[in-house]
Amino acid sequence: MSHSSTKNQQIDATALLSDLIKCPSVTPNNAGVLEVVEAFLKPLGFEVFRLKFSGDGSYPVDNLFAIRKGKNLNNNSKHLLFGGHTDVVPIGDERHWTHPPFSAHIENGELWGRGAVDMKSGVAAFCVAIKLAIENGSAENGTISLAITNDEEADAINGTEKILKWASEKGHKFDFSIVGEPSSAKKLGDKIKIGRRGSFDGHIVVRGKQGHIAYPEKCINPIPVLAEIALAISNEPLDEGNEHFQASNLEISTFDVGNRATNVIPAEASLRFNVRHNDIWTRKKLLYWVQAHIDKIDNRGTEILFESPTRGANCFIFPAGDAVALLDKIIEQRTGNKPQHSTTGGTSDARFIAKLCPVVECGLVGNHMHAVDERVPISEIEGLTEIYTSFIKRYFAN
Numbered sequence: 001m002s003h004s005s006t007k008n009q010q011i012d013a014t015a016l017l018s019d020l021i022k023c024p025s026v027t028p029n030n031a032g033v034l035e036v037v038e039a040f041l042k043p044l045g046f047e048v049f050r051l052k053f054s055g056d057g058s059y060p061v062d063n064l065f066a067i068r069k070g071k072n073l074n075n076n077s078k079h080l081l082f083g084g085h086t087d088v089v090p091i092g093d094e095r096h097w098t099h100p101p102f103s104a105h106i107e108n109g110e111l112w113g114r115g116a117v118d119m120k121s122g123v124a125a126f127c128v129a130i131k132l133a134i135e136n137g138s139a140e141n142g143t144i145s146l147a148i149t150n151d152e153e154a155d156a157i158n159g160t161e162k163i164l165k166w167a168s169e170k171g172h173k174f175d176f177s178i179v180g181e182p183s184s185a186k187k188l189g190d191k192i193k194i195g196r197r198g199s200f201d202g203h204i205v206v207r208g209k210q211g212h213i214a215y216p217e218k219c220i221n222p223i224p225v226l227a228e229i230a231l232a233i234s235n236e237p238l239d240e241g242n243e244h245f246q247a248s249n250l251e252i253s254t255f256d257v258g259n260r261a262t263n264v265i266p267a268e269a270s271l272r273f274n275v276r277h278n279d280i281w282t283r284k285k286l287l288y289w290v291q292a293h294i295d296k297i298d299n300r301g302t303e304i305l306f307e308s309p310t311r312g313a314n315c316f317i318f319p320a321g322d323a324v325a326l327l328d329k330i331i332e333q334r335t336g337n338k339p340q341h342s343t344t345g346g347t348s349d350a351r352f353i354a355k356l357c358p359v360v361e362c363g364l365v366g367n368h369m370h371a372v373d374e375r376v377p378i379s380e381i382e383g384l385t386e387i388y389t390s391f392i393k394r395y396f397a398n
């Protein structure tokens with residue numbers, strides 16, 4: 001890369017990130033942030049679609065889908081999808097911030113602001129990488145799309161999943177996707193995420209028979225039954241993990257009776273739990289496993305109800321493949337080390353993309369994300385832009 005393009009890239013990525021951070025786009029407020037993305041992409045030849053989705057028990061959300069077909073396409077040309085979000089988590093108490101959270105203040109080589117790490121930098125770096133790939137001609141050898149939502153941090157109901165459904169219905173097919181979530185641990189590129197664990201929620205209610213605590217023969221106490229269930233589902237490990245994933249884990253998050261009277265045997269007791277699970281499990285298998293443990297318990301005349309009220313999140317993994325190998329190589333050439341392949345952390349929108357094509361999460365070091373004084377070293381924004389630029393060039397050349 002020539003000196004002048006490095007300098008342009010530095011100016012571009014930092015300037016674009018500043019513009020994004022100055023929009024206070026706390027979920028689901030757009031606050032002009034998608035207009036900034038749109039204004040950057042349109043002059044590059046992108047067709048930009050602003051998609052507003054609503055319903056399904058959640059608030060309305062602004063989203064953006066953009067697509068640019070290269071000039072030299074043939075039957076083997078690839079379609080690369082970038083996934084990301086422009087919404088940010090709330091700032092908390094502004095008085096705790098050293099610099100105002102939407103000021104995009106730059107000091108000592110760092111750019112400050114809510115979303116600097118999670119993940120406006122990822123969006124800025126990818127947009128500028130596209131601009132550079134257009135300038136060096138490599139973007140003409142493939143198709144580039146972006147699916148950007150303004151609701152990843154909260155419900156995620158009217159966001160990425162619906163953008164992709166819309167794009168699929170329009171006939172768009174993707175070969176590979178990069179999600180720009182912060183994936184690195186200590187140094188840029190030391191980790192990429194090749195999968196994520198799934199999340200499964202459960203709710204168990206035990207119904208007994210209420211009555212005077214002095215006449216237990218006339219009552220059925222649901223508490224000991226629920227306690228036995230709690231022990232049965234939490235004592236037995238689900239698995240020991242595998243090559244790509246840590247062990248699945250079930251945690252009881254609450255155990256509720258709500259009985260304030262000392263002389264009453266309550267009618268009902270309930271608990272909620274969550275399982276973070278690897279690819280050994282599916283939603284169906286977990287439903288069966290929990291039910292089997294409930295069925296082993298002596299119900300002592302109670303009625304036991306088990307349901308998984310939320311839809312949860314699927315687990316996914318893309319351990320190998322040419323595109324991931326190429327990304328590994330690019331990162332190794334830049335940093336001297338191959339990135340570690342990780343599947344840790346919470347859920348992300350990559351789970352929706354995983355249903356359509358292989359997806360990897362490759363982004364900044366996750367320090368300061370969701371924290372007070374979120375900030376990013378400008379050198380890292382540049383580094384990430386370079387990684388994305390090389391990837392577009394070499395992925396389309398293959």
Ligand SMILES: [Zn+2]
Nearest residue numbers: 118119152181
């Ligand atoms: Zn994020």
